[in-house]
Amino acid sequence: MFLDESTAETRYLQLAETLAEAIRRGTLQPGSRVPSVRRCAQSHSVSINTVVAAYRMLEDRGLIEARPQSGFYVRSTLPALKAASPPSDRIEKPADDVLALIDTVFAAQQNPAFTNLSLACPQTADFYPGGKLGRMLASQLRRQPDLIGQYALPPGSLRLRQQIARRGMALGMLLEPGDVVLTHGCMEALQLALRATTKPGDCVGLESPTYFYLLPLLASLGLKALEIPTDPQHGLSLDALELLLDEKRLNAVIAMPTVQNPLGCTMPLAAKKRLARLMNDHQVPLIEDGLYAEIQFGGVLEPAVKAFDHGGWVLFCSSFTKTLAPDFRIGWMAGGRFSDALRKLKAVSSMAESQLLSETLATFLASGGYDHHLRNLRKRYAAQVDEARAIIARHFPRGTRATQPAGGFVFWVEFPHGVDCVQLFHQLLDEHICLTPGMLYSPSGRYRNGLRLSCCYPFNERYRQALARVGARACAMSGLPAGIASGG
C-alpha cells in the first residue's frame, strides 16, 4: 500500500515538472488552454487522479489557472532573470549608510499613511491564526498562571523543542530535541550562528543579492562579506563557491537554499546535496537560513541542505515569525557540531525564551493546526505573487525581468538600464509608497536597477494602484513604454 502511494506521488510530481518545463520553454504559451484532464491522462499514460493532482500543484505554483466551465489555462508569465553578476572577488565591508536607508524604509513601513510594497514583514493579522493562538495563550494562562512569575532558563520548553524536532523531518532533517536551541527570532539565530563560527576579520560568503540585514549584522561583528554569484533560478553558484573554498578564502557561508530572500528561488535538490558535501569536505560551516522553507509552493516540501549534512557543518536557522506567530518572535536553530557552543552563547547573549509563548506555540503545533494553516498560507501567497506579477507585466517598462518564486512572498525585479531604484524609492516616498531599493541587498551596492517586491500584504486596490504607480514612474524615468509581457 505504502509503496503504491509513494509511486503515485512520484508520478504526479514528474508530470507536474514536465508541464512546468513546457510552460517555461514556451511550448505551452501564456493564455493558452492546458490539455484537458482526460486527454492529458491518455497522452501521459497516467490516471485521472494523477493529472488532477499535478494540475492542482501547478495551480498552487501560479503557473496555470482554472476558468469556470472552460478548463485550465497557462497564466501570463514574466521573462525570467538570468544570473547577471560575474564571479566576484571583491571583499567588501558593508557601508554604514545602508543602515540610514534601512531606517528610512522602516520609518515609512511603520507609518500607516504609506503603502508598502517591499518589506517582508506581514503587518496584517489575517494571514495568521491569531484568534486560535490567542485562545490557546489565554487557556495556557488559565492552566499555568504561575508561568509569568517564573524565570525562564535555557534550554527552554522541551515540548516546543520536541515539536520542532518532529517537524524537521518534513524538511528531511533528523533532529533530537536536545539539538534544538530556541532563539529570539531567526535574526538572533543568524547572529549566534555567526558568532559561534567566526571571529572578527573573518570572511563570510553571501548570496548576491542577499537578505539585506545580513550586511549590517556582519559589519557589527567585524566580519567581511564576499558576494558569491547567485542564479535567480538555481541559487548560489557552487562552482564559484568551490573555487573560493579551495582557495581557503571563506570562514563561513550564509545562504537561503530554499525560497531565497530576495530572489524567491530554491536550489535544485542535486545542488543542495553538492552544497552539503562541499561544506563538509572543506570543513567550513554553512549557516542555512530556512526561514521560508515551510512556505514552498510545490506540493511536497523540498528538503533542507541540513538533510544531507553528514559531518555536522550545517547550522540550520529558522523561526515561526514569518509563518505562524510574528509577535511571539520565537526562532530556533539546529547547530550540528556547534550545538554545544550555541547553547552556551544563547545563554550569555539573551538567556532564554518566554515559557508562556513557547508552551502556547508547542500546543498549537501539537494540535496539528499548523499544517492546515501552512497550506492556506502557501495558496494565498502563491496567488498574490501571481497577481503582482500580472500587474508588473502590464505596467512595468519593456525589458523588465522578474523571478518566479518557489515559495514565500518576495520576488526580485530588475529594470532595464536607465532606472535607478534608489532615485525611484525617493520619488515614490513622496507619493507615500514604500519600496526597498535593490542596492540594499548587496555589500558592493550593485543592483541599482533592482527591487525586491513583497506580496505579504492584503491585495486591495491601494496595493494594486501603488504597484502600477511604480511602473509608471519607472517608465517615465527610462522613457520606455509599459507592458513587458509583450516585449518578453
Added chain:
Amino acid sequence: MFLDESTAETRYLQLAETLAEAIRRGTLQPGSRVPSVRRCAQSHSVSINTVVAAYRMLEDRGLIEARPQSGFYVRSTLPALKAASPPSDRIEKPADDVLALIDTVFAAQQNPAFTNLSLACPQTADFYPGGKLGRMLASQLRRQPDLIGQYALPPGSLRLRQQIARRGMALGMLLEPGDVVLTHGCMEALQLALRATTKPGDCVGLESPTYFYLLPLLASLGLKALEIPTDPQHGLSLDALELLLDEKRLNAVIAMPTVQNPLGCTMPLAAKKRLARLMNDHQVPLIEDGLYAEIQFGGVLEPAVKAFDHGGWVLFCSSFTKTLAPDFRIGWMAGGRFSDALRKLKAVSSMAESQLLSETLATFLASGGYDHHLRNLRKRYAAQVDEARAIIARHFPRGTRATQPAGGFVFWVEFPHGVDCVQLFHQLLDEHICLTPGMLYSPSGRYRNGLRLSCCYPFNERYRQALARVGARACAMSGLPAGIASGG
C-alpha cells in the same frame, strides 16, 4: 507645603542613618531594645512621626524588629566583610570550564528534587503579580487580537518606553522615550552595550566579585576581564579604578553600583557621583547594570550613576525580569551617546520585542500597581535576607563573614580558610542542595571560600534545613564549631 514635606523627609532619613550607624558600630547591640519612639523624639528634637518613619525604614532594612507590646529591638547581625582583595593588575581570560560548572548549577536548579540556595532566579510565582498581569494580558489579547499576527519592528512599544522613561526619574535619570531601547532581558542589554562600546581584544573592568555570567559573555566577545577591588560595603574601589583609567588600561567598565550582585551592596551617593565624573573625564563608557536598582530596602531609592552622567558615557541597563514579570523577559537600556548605535545593533541582533508583552507591561506600569508591588517585594526580601542571616549566624562555622545587602535578594558569605566552596558544592549536590561556588564570580577564580546565597525562594522548612546543612558541612570541613555570631 512641598518644601516642608521635603525637609521632614530629609529629617527621618538622617535619623534612620544615625541609628543604622549606631547599630553598625555596636553602640546599639544586637538583641538590645531601641529607645522608645517618644524618648527618641525628645533626644533628637524631632516629631513623633519622623521617628516612626525612621523606625519603619530600619525595620524594612532588617536592622530592627518590632516585638508585640514591647517595642523595637536590634536584630542579630553578622560580622561585615572587609574588602579582602589587593588591587589587581592581572588580566584574565575567563576559563571555559566555568561554563561547565554553571551548566551543572543550572541543571540542578531546574531539577525540582534539588533545594536551591543560590541562583538569583525566583522560580516561585507568588513573588510576582502574575494573576494581575495574566488578566491584563488576556484583556490585551481581547482588545487587540491582531497583535499576534503583526511583525514587531524596532524601536517597539512607545507606551512602554514612555513608562520606562517616567520611572527613570525615581532613580534620578531624565530620559526620553526615544532614549530607551527595549531588549530581550538585561542580559541582552549588557551584551549589546559591550558590543557597542568595545572591540575584541579590549579590556573591560569588572567588580570583584562580579555577576558570574559576565565572564563567559566577555569571553564570547573576545574581551579581556580586569578585576577591580570591590568593597563589600562601599562597592567598586574608585582609587583603583582611577589608576587604571589614568593608565588607559580600560576600554569600558561594567558595574552594579546599586544593589550589587553578588555582594548586595550599594555605593554611597558621593562615590556614585565620583564614578560618573571619572568615566566622563576619561571618556570611557560605564555599563551600569541597574537590574536590582528598584529593589532597595531604604525608604527612598538611591539614584543611579546615570543620574550624574553629564557627557553621555553611562549606559544604563535594566529589566523587569527580576522585579515584575520574569517570563516576559523584557529589558531595556538608555545608552547615552551610544543610543543610536545600540538601536541599530538591537535591530540586527534580534530585531524587536513582542508587542503583546510590551503593551501588557505598559498597561501594568501605567496602572500604578508596580510601586505597590515593589513595596511588598522589598519588604519580603528584606525579611527573608534577615532570616537567612539569622540561620547562618546559628549554623555556619565560627569566623564566617557575610554582607549586609542594601536591597535585592542575594548576599555574599565568606567562610574561614579551610572551607573549599567548590568541594562544598559537590558534597551538597549529593544531598540535593544546590549552591553557587564563589569562584564563579571572579575571572581569576579567587573566592574559593566564598558563596553567594539567594533569598528569592519561599522560606519553608526545606529551605531552612538546607541552609543549616550547608553550615554543618562547612563546620565538618573546617573543623570549626558552629555559631558565628558569638565569634563576631
